[in-house]
Amino acid sequence: MRNTYVPYPVRIKDVIVETEDKQLRSFWFEFINPEDAEAFNYTPGQFAELSISGYGEIPIGIASSPTEGKDVLFTVNKVGVVSSQLHNMKPGDVMGIRGPLGNSYPLKQMEGKNVVIVAGGFAVTTLRSTMNWLLHPDNRDRYGKITFIYGARTPGMLLYENEWRNWMQRGDCDIHVTIDRDCEGWDCLVGFVPSVTEQVAPPAENSVALICGPPIMIKFTQPVFDKLGWQPDQIVLSLENRMKCGIGICGRCNVGPYYVCKDGPVFTKEQLDKLPSEY
Structure with a gap:
């Protein structure tokens, strides 16, 4: 059984500046090991942790669809240490992806x-x-x-x-x-x-x-x-908010009876109406 804390090694395939303020960039990643691409079996709505050695990791929603092939797309806003380092990286650079995590759209x-x-x-x-x-x-x-x-x-x-x-x-x-x-x-x-x-x-x-x-x-x-x-x-x-570990361990994203990263990030309004207003 794979260790959920260990990211898959990936290589940046392409980088696209998405917005006029240049704060949002899209990154296409290819898995270095073909078997990892097969194992990364996701559904729209899920997220993953983007991991950069020496800097940390950040939870980001998966923007690609499984129907588009084995490469995966993430669009990242430059707001902190990890995202800023990612914005400095170029095609060919190697980093990690941990996931897929959370639930998906129904x-x-x-x-x-x-x-x-x-x-x-x-x-x-x-x-x-x-x-x-x-x-x-x-x-x-x-x-x-x-x-x-x-x-x-x-x-x-x-x-x-x-x-x-x-x-x-x-x-x-x-x-x-x-x-x-x-x-x-x-x-x-x-x-x-x-x-x-x-x-x-x-x-x-x-x-x-x-x-x-x-x-x-x-x-x-x-x-x-x-x-x-x-x-x-x-x-x-x-919701996709306040997540850190991605597997319901750190407790940072806990709201009522749910961990957003594990039980979500996708919820019905019926479920959310029963939660504290803090969500």
Whole structure:
């Protein structure tokens, strides 16, 4: 049995500067050992610990989808020691990935249902993974209408633009991308995510919503679904906050009866409504 504390060795394959402030970069990793790539069996919604020798490790949501092959994608915000060191690394550099960790979005239970995905800022990462899973030819027919709502402050802070613009051309999903305030050259929606959601979300019947974003966005988006008649067990959120060890040992992410890293990071609103307000 593999030691869960030992990371898989990986090599940086590509680095992409994602945002205008250059604080967010996407890293494609390839596993050095082919057997490790086979063992890293993940599902959209899970996360992993990115490990750099001498600096530590950080929990980051997996942005790639298993449908994209054996390489894995993570988009990392430069906010601390480990992420800053990672931003200094280049293709060819070697580091580690420990995981996959946590639970995932309930893709099996979602089959046959309409799916609404609501994302804000750089929290779109695991929802990018989910969209690629849902839209893959092997999976698309198993789901109903797919609505993708994504917002950020400015066009330059939106991630994965080439991908969501390609999704707009598909014809089998509804893509709504918005920014807070209009600016020259912008050709999509203008407005905050909650107001856009209220305008375009489908009826609650036979539907499920996946929501991931900054706390302020989630705070004002949840009531929109309540207003539209959605039930708490139809709304799925990803917390991905305050995690450290990733396996429920350190206790840093404990909220009520749950460890976010082990029992989550994906929870239904029904589960969260029973937790202390601190989450």
